[in-house]
Amino acid sequence: MQPSPPQPNPPQPGFPQYGQPAPGGPAPWGGAGQAAAPKPRANAPAAVIAGVLSLLAAAMLVWFALYNVFVAAEANGALSGITVQNMVSGTISAVVLVVAAGFTFARRIPGVWTLFGFCVFYVVAVFVGMPLVWGTPFGSQVKWLFSFDDSDSTAMALMIVFSVLAAVAAAIAGSVKSYGKKI
Template identity: 85%
Template sequence: MQPNPPQPGFPQYGQPPMAAGPIPAARRKPRANAPAAVIAGVFALLAAAMLVWFTLYNVFVAVEANGGLSGITVQNIASGTISAVVLVVAAGFTFARRIPGVWTLFGFCVFYVIAVFVGMPLVWGTPFSSQVKWLFSFDDGDSTAMALMIVFSLLAAVAAAIAASVKSPGKQL
């Protein structure tokens, strides 16, 4: 008496499953475009450096000129430090070509530009024209740092949008 031949579907007890051909490799998730991700990350790091410059300028002004910390100086120091750290972390995920990280970098860069142009004048009651004049006057270190941060953030946002939109397949095994 002959045993029953293997049936399609579930393997018989004690027999390994039959493979119909080569086992396909696990499909990799797409990643952000490499050149655009590197460019976005570099611009984000430059924007973070400008935020550090802005923070240090406010620390030196608070110590030398005022002899103490005022409310706006504390806000400038805290927001500059937190924003620089957030940009560096987002730039790290951008260098790793993670698409959600690249979109996060895009969102933060756009947020920082809007916050400087619209948010700060609303919070402190500064007229919009005075804010723009201060930003692009390049007369003090803090206005120069913020103007360059805006330029680098806009460039990083554009490069991040390109990097996240033009996906590249991940490395194949």
């Protein structure tokens, strides 16, 4: 009778077989195991377009705030309640849009949807919120916005246009996700 050739050891529970990667552990050839799936990112072209449009909207808000500074300077420094509100809200809104644009340029999905929300909020606030707060009839508000007779109405009308376009581009960027590498 001949001795049988040596048989491999049966698999041990909890230990990987020779040549097979350990579940969740490093591969025997020096790799780091299975790579995690890349996180989804916002669509690059749409995110860039949304970011640029939101920066233009922020510039219009700064223009609106500066116009109110000049109005106050012409009135010998006398600040009315609406002038102060316009200066503060224009500046804060511009800063918020710039921060959201930064996250949009980074193609972060939550940043893109935040930018979308702020853009929609600003458009609704100008058309609905301000007439309710100051008691302006809706028709007068729309006439002021799109009359382009003063610098402040021009800035707000352009801010509305850029905000609507940025909101559309942000919605596209957030909806059409990419799974590739960063650009």
